[in-house]
Amino acid sequence: MSEVAHLGPGGPRRHQPLLRTLVGEVLRRRRIEQRRTLADVARAARVSLPYLSEVERGRKEASSEVLAAVCAALGLDLADFLTDVRLRLVTQVAPAHRHQSPVARRPGDALLLAA
Template sequence: MADVAYIGPGGSRRHQPLLRMLVGDVLRRRRIAQRRTLADVARAARVSVPYLSEVERGRKEASSEVLAAVCEALGLDLADFLTEVRLHLVTQVAPAHGSRQYPMAPNAHRAGDVMLLAA
């Protein structure tokens, strides 16, 4: 199974990491950071251990329902999870595209951002 997709207009090819690999990597890093086992998270998310393992290794594409359940089991907000996946994607793709910028929406915030309000 390939870890990258090759896409581009007019038959040109460029290296793009697969979304399922990025999703799995972020889930695994979060689980390990919490020092939790696959069995523990799978039980809390109500999915099988082999299935969660396949998702973490990027071999299976998880449905939105499964992602929501696993994120909940990890105590992770789905929006924060998707932001982390996006940031992971940017760090893997940006070097291949030189100084290409990846702007966020004007009011978008990342996990850990601080907003200061003045009266």
């Protein structure tokens, strides 16, 4: 289970998974799916093994440069990786706690994903 942040001033608090935890979970799952060792991926990404281990365990927040290097080492497109993290976030947030804002979509509207 992911660590959570408690959001919301006063009133009811929402539980939101920590992004660093989700990032680590997705990286570890992808690495294991490829049957690669932590040492192998760390070496290919040119990051230290202890640091990559901390990132996978959600203890450290990786910079965009480190994430790009690890994704490249795993043969993943960074956009696909971030989409995977987003999907994990969406599935872990209880539907009752999701912010539901009525948004009318129009042709030409863009969706912005941020990590």
